[in-house]
Amino acid sequence: MSDAAPPSRRAVLTGAAAAMVAGRARADDTLITQVQPWSRNLGDPVAAAPYGLPTPHEFDVVRRTVDWLTADAYSSVSFTPIHALDGTITPQGCAFERHHSGAIDLRKEDYRLMVMGDVARPLVFTYADLERFPRDTRVAFCECAANSGMEWRGAQLNGAQYSHGMIHNMEYTGVPLRLLLEEAGYDTSRRWVYVEGADAASNGRSIPIKKALDDVLVAFKANGEALRREHGYPVRLVVPGFEGNLWIKWLRRIEVRDTPVHSREETSKYTDTLADGISRQFTFAMDAKSVITAPSPQAPVRHGDGPLVISGLAWSGRGAITRVDVTLDGGQNWKVARLAAPPAPMALCRFYLDVAWDGAEMLLQSRAIDDTGYVQPTKAQLHAARGMNSTYHNNGIQTWLMRADGSVENVEVS
Amino acid sequence: MSDAAPPSRRAVLTGAAAAMVAGRARADDTLITQVQPWSRNLGDPVAAAPYGLPTPHEFDVVRRTVDWLTADAYSSVSFTPIHALDGTITPQGCAFERHHSGAIDLRKEDYRLMVMGDVARPLVFTYADLERFPRDTRVAFCECAANSGMEWRGAQLNGAQYSHGMIHNMEYTGVPLRLLLEEAGYDTSRRWVYVEGADAASNGRSIPIKKALDDVLVAFKANGEALRREHGYPVRLVVPGFEGNLWIKWLRRIEVRDTPVHSREETSKYTDTLADGISRQFTFAMDAKSVITAPSPQAPVRHGDGPLVISGLAWSGRGAITRVDVTLDGGQNWKVARLAAPPAPMALCRFYLDVAWDGAEMLLQSRAIDDTGYVQPTKAQLHAARGMNSTYHNNGIQTWLMRADGSVENVEVS
Structure with a gap:
């Protein structure tokens, strides 16, 4: 599998996995067998909102804050629901x-x-x-x-x-x-x-x-x-x-x-x-980094084994992303993810890896590589280079533990 | 001037025009000479809105409708404030x-x-x-x-x-x-x-x-x-x-x-x-088209002569835009506009032309060319080919009359 040649879905869906994802005619599904209210009645008129907001069904996709992180909300931060x-x-x-x-x-x-x-x-x-x-x-x-x-x-x-x-x-x-x-x-x-x-x-x-x-x-x-x-x-x-x-x-x-x-x-x-008490100053460019956005703790997998889309973001402050690798086993084996579009310099890049999940526990990680040849390091590599005193500029590889029930936890691997 | 080599701003600002755009130290400008309330006091806390809307100062940049265009608001259209x-x-x-x-x-x-x-x-x-x-x-x-x-x-x-x-x-x-x-x-x-x-x-x-x-x-x-x-x-x-x-x-x-x-x-x-009463059916692909978005009737020019940014959008349903021409005199002379980024197929392309406006009336038009070689036609060319009965699929060149006072009107040129 390479980023130049997107993985074949046929390959992904071979065998038992295919039956998991294919839709089925659900004879008892009234959403199919009966005409529903939204197909009988008028919806909202045009320009119901001159400037629109997301549907209330997506009420949870919002910026969130962490109460204990800052002393007050005026010098604080909110987080993108990536x-x-x-x-x-x-x-x-x-x-x-x-x-x-x-x-x-x-x-x-x-x-x-x-x-x-x-x-x-x-x-x-x-x-x-x-x-x-x-x-x-x-x-x-x-x-x-x-x-x-x-x-x-x-x-x-x-x-x-x-x-x-x-x-x-x-x-x-x-x-x-x-x-x-x-x-x-x-x-x-x-x-x-x-x-x-x-x-x-x-x-x-x-x-x-x-x-x-x-x-x-x-x-x-x-x-x-x-x-x-x-x-x-x-x-x-x-x-x-x-x-x-x-x-x-x-x-x-x-x-x-x-x-x-x-x-x-x-x-x-x-x-x-740093470890010796001396500080790095003017660390301007953000080094290459990536994260799997789904599955992730807030985006657990709610289906069983079979086809699963792993998706994430990669970026580099020094140029364009050239490759993203994904591992399902905590770094023992890496696969090259598919990039959604030719990456632009200093812009987010979306990656996908389409896998046939066997239903077992996984240790998910992603690793970004940019056009300077820089490879996103592990946290251990960063610690070795910079000690434990840092807060800023952590571009280490992130690990998610995905359990057999589809739940996901933020874990540390050595 | 070519799209490969963006126009030099120095060239644009040569001579008297430069003095028009350059900022000036305004000795009587209390916004500079006195500390203002927004620099003394706290603003909104973080996540004042978990999902944010535009500032009220931009209240007029919204979808709008045209009352007389449709019989009711349930089968109707609103317009993007381009x-x-x-x-x-x-x-x-x-x-x-x-x-x-x-x-x-x-x-x-x-x-x-x-x-x-x-x-x-x-x-x-x-x-x-x-x-x-x-x-x-x-x-x-x-x-x-x-x-x-x-x-x-x-x-x-x-x-x-x-x-x-x-x-x-x-x-x-x-x-x-x-x-x-x-x-x-x-x-x-x-x-x-x-x-x-x-x-x-x-x-x-x-x-x-x-x-x-x-x-x-x-x-x-x-x-x-x-x-x-x-x-x-x-x-x-x-x-x-x-x-x-x-x-x-x-x-x-x-x-x-x-x-x-x-x-x-x-x-x-x-x-x-068409003119002979026969209708074209399945006219799927949207032909190459463009429009100057500013200056335009809702975006008049409020400054005097000198540097003026002309900006607009171009697109083609058959591929990528390769060039956009702009005329200030109703088509007698054309200049090649600067494209903001390498155009992607079937996506909007932003173009700019930076001019030194002489303060006189202008007839502004833009003309898109796509990678099939197709050139956006005049309305007269479209009328000659298709007669006057059409409503859909008008990709003719649009003309704005910009007056010496900076106001802009939608006009027809023959």
Whole structure:
């Protein structure tokens, strides 16, 4: 089985397994034998909701929080329900949020963006100004550096939403930051920009100007429409492949500098303390990572043996995913998963493995490989390299124990 | 200027135009000189809405209807606000709807799909059965055959939302219909399938089995999450490139046949009566088409001359867009627009043209070309070929008159 040649379903369904999945004429099934109310009566009129929400039947597919994780809900995080999604796009409405002093209400009319510091012409842009610059559209994932952080010292959160849900993937439209820096006449000898938001926490971060000039967007649309308030309306920074903390929401200020600021968010936070007590700083690019989203603790298997779809997400902040391997036995044997589409750089990639489940217990893992040749490590490999003190930047392989009854648990394997 | 080499913004901003767009330090701008409330106070807590909606400041970016277009709201249509969107993905919440007897409420537990007719094994699938088949994920546009139909006899609807908004573009996940037909053992000598929905209107349509075996999906996710009720929850058909009427919502039945059914929806409706009174039937693939979404009547230009971003959408039901041309003078001179990303087949493509507007009146048009070599025709060319009796399948070039004051009107050019 290779990602170039999707597995044959016929092969999957050979023998006894086929009878498990094939539909059957259910003679006693009144849903088939009798005309049902929804086939007799009118449904909702057009535009019953000018802007629609999910059906109430999907009420459980929402952002969730973990009460004990943060001191209050204003500097906190919610998690994307990745266990219940498929494909690659994350709808804004259920995309995880992280903010440090609450999601502020800022109107387009009140929006201002300063570009200053070591520039020939300090400038202030209105929202309408930004709309006059050439713009780009691209898909990018945003992953919080703390995603899977609670897993560093062992399996803790029983669900992919909690262990890996600080990530979303949207199509952004905005102005390349490069154009605004050029407009201001940035000093080309300078090596950093400092970016901050209009919220009280401001969340200031230093970014290498090389990245700022490359692919960073000053974005005003996500998945085609305006950013939601909790995602930085009206303007946020999009920093493809880099940790989510740099993706400044309610973007207010860009300062061209020769040195990083060493702000709170890049010293006491968002650094990785190693075994010797020295901390890694400026760990910008999110290394290749993957997770099986179903089956997973919140998405148990409710059918018996036979055909089973294993599905998950893979991503890399350093390029495009080239391959995803899946194991059913905790790493003894690996199979190459099928990728849903040619992977794009710094965007989520959906993978599938179609298996004939024998009904026995499984240890499910996935392993991502990107176009730099980097292979997603085990947690043991990460621990050996970085010790046990880290919280951020855990891209270790995740293990789910799937039992014979189809239930799934977050476990640690040595 | 070519689509391979994006236009230089420097070139666009040369001279007087530059001063128009560049931000300025506004000494009297209290939004800059004074700390504002949103920078002093907390915003909304995390997960203020477990499933979020757009900010109220964007209250006007919604589906809209046209009261006089249909007899009632149960067999009617709403329009996507394409004039206010950017990028290519359409959020489900503002994606146009068309249904013939209302959007029904159908639970996954009550869902059944019959595959019958000329098959070895008539089958009934539950939703859970479908989840066990290998699945695909892809982006596709869905355009109602009637999109722009009111424009056939002249400019009528003053806004891109109304003239071209019966279209949306989402990432779908589902089971290839081919797999279900194979599971049932379809008679390979048969040439058609008949598909219908569980709503009262049922909206039955005949589809060539060649297409059914090619790329049609029995889809349960759109943009990663469950289909919304108005988009066919829990299961709809996705028929890439083909007219939207075939994209059966609340999919109930698939019948393998040797002939088309000649149902209401493919005889008295969704056919094109030509000048000689004979009607074209089974005009499945939507020909290449494009529209400038901004500036447009609902998205007038509120700034003076100088840098102006012209943006729009292009698509083809026969393949991928290869080029989009834009004219500012009603077709006398054409420029090649910049495409936001490598176009995918049967998916919306976003184009941009960055111009230095001289402040004078313009006649804006766009023209799409696809990888079959097909060039989007003028309305005059379509009229010459098909007469004036058509309503469906109008893919003629659209003209916007943009006045010196920035207002925009839907006009006809000869």
